[in-house]
Amino acid sequence: MKSPVRTRFAPSPTGYLHIGGARTALFNVLFTLQHKGEFLLRIEDTDLERSSEVYTQNILEALNWLGLDYYGETIAHQSKRIEIYREYALRLFEEGKAYRCYCSQEELEAARKAQMKARKPPKYPGTCRDGRSERELGGAPYALRFKTPKEGETTFEDIVKGPARFANEELEDFVLLRSDGSPTYNLCVVVDDYEMGITHVVRGDDHFVNTSKQVLLYGALGLATPKFAHVPMILGADRQRLSKRHGATSVQAYKETGYFPQALVNYLARLGWSHGDQEVFSFEELVQKFRLEDVGKSPAVFNPQKLLWLNHVYMKSIPVQEIAGRLLPFMKERGIEADNGPELWGRIDTLRERSKTLVEMADWIGFYYAQNVEYEPRASERYLRPEILSALEALKENLQQIEKLDEEAAKRAFSGVLEAYGLSLGELAQPARVALTGGTVSPGIFEVIAAMGKSRALKRLQEAIAFIRAKGSGPLD
């Protein structure tokens, strides 16, 4: 049985997959999954100059990372279908719905400038619309232009923007085939969307105006139009269309800076779409609740801080095993080798509340693995002092006695010392923290001890003790 819904994501491989493209893909996937339809991928690589296989690979990888690779085995490449588009174009020509245009780039450019100057809409003046046979006979190169009706209007229904109408008069005779014979975008999309059986075209708002031209083409070719949904653009903080100068815009950049794909997907979904007051959605929930009708009509400003917050939300709830898997590469970058096992999991657990990204976490986690603790000068100066020496020794003694050194046990070891020496927890915790981590900031001290493991904790305490002794035995300060 034929699926009632069939969508596609059609990026052109002229750059990395960016946030906007990712959101378009996401909306397509959510809509399709909800309707148990089919989602296809089409690479629009007809611009041989700018298209690159490298970008195609990047797009595929990014979609995979985001978990949006629901397209099947077959990926359509427009560059391999050139002949098909030409056939459609030629058919239009034979039926008198398209004509040969011999105008040169210079002529067109001059005409455009003149029109702009005259406060008129810049569009093809129609020079060749009724034939220019003298040049035709000369065998000059020509482009094939679509003969746009001069009257009437073209209408279509847009699921997010509502009914749309354009006066045909405003539309120009656009090019179908370039003078080198290659097909142009508007022709290719129409032919492909038809041949691929696309029922819903969900794409960026920047294609909204093109849609009228495409609808005209569908009509001329005698094809039924699919349904359209144009999702609003994503803007930078300056309200300009998001671009490289707004910082990280590629999906890859977010992967590299330690974001979870779940968080990015969640954030992107909420940009332009909402479901009451809900902020956090699992993918399944999105599939269940997403509706194209609920997508807003106005462009949205990308807010990196909110994404960061969401990432932290996910950091706190994603299973440690998964975090470990994603964290390992970042640790490796920092020269830390570890196994994805209980020891790592325990350490991650102590860090997740205070790490917003995997990069932050990888920076934090280093102290657990370091061969030698390096004391921050100010920290050791302030906390590793002779006054605390005996208390630290006592603490070490207490810890040594414990067989299973978990948080609770560590806490008991501390209590004993505090009582014996009349210290407050802070008075002992800070020196211990410096001894174990090298700095004054870390997860809770009991957690650190438990996650670090007994032998390493004892070793570090001993080193701190020796450090204080060495300092104390020097000349008086």
Next chain:
RNA sequence: GUCCCCAUCGUCUAGACGGCCCAGGACACAGGCCUUUCAAGCCUGAAACGGGGGUUCGAAUCCCCCUGGGGACGCCA
């Protein structure tokens, strides 16, 4: 310049039928609480219906104008 679209806190947004909205949530921000450090968490606060006309007993919600923003104007996609 021409055409199209849009318009609620700094940002993302909630807001079916106009009264439940002197406008709710989230991020960020400020203050407080908690506290072994830093975070986190919790509580509180400041913060918006762009302006002007209508329609109506009553408008953030409907209509018009202005202003502002975005998109498109390629033999790019």
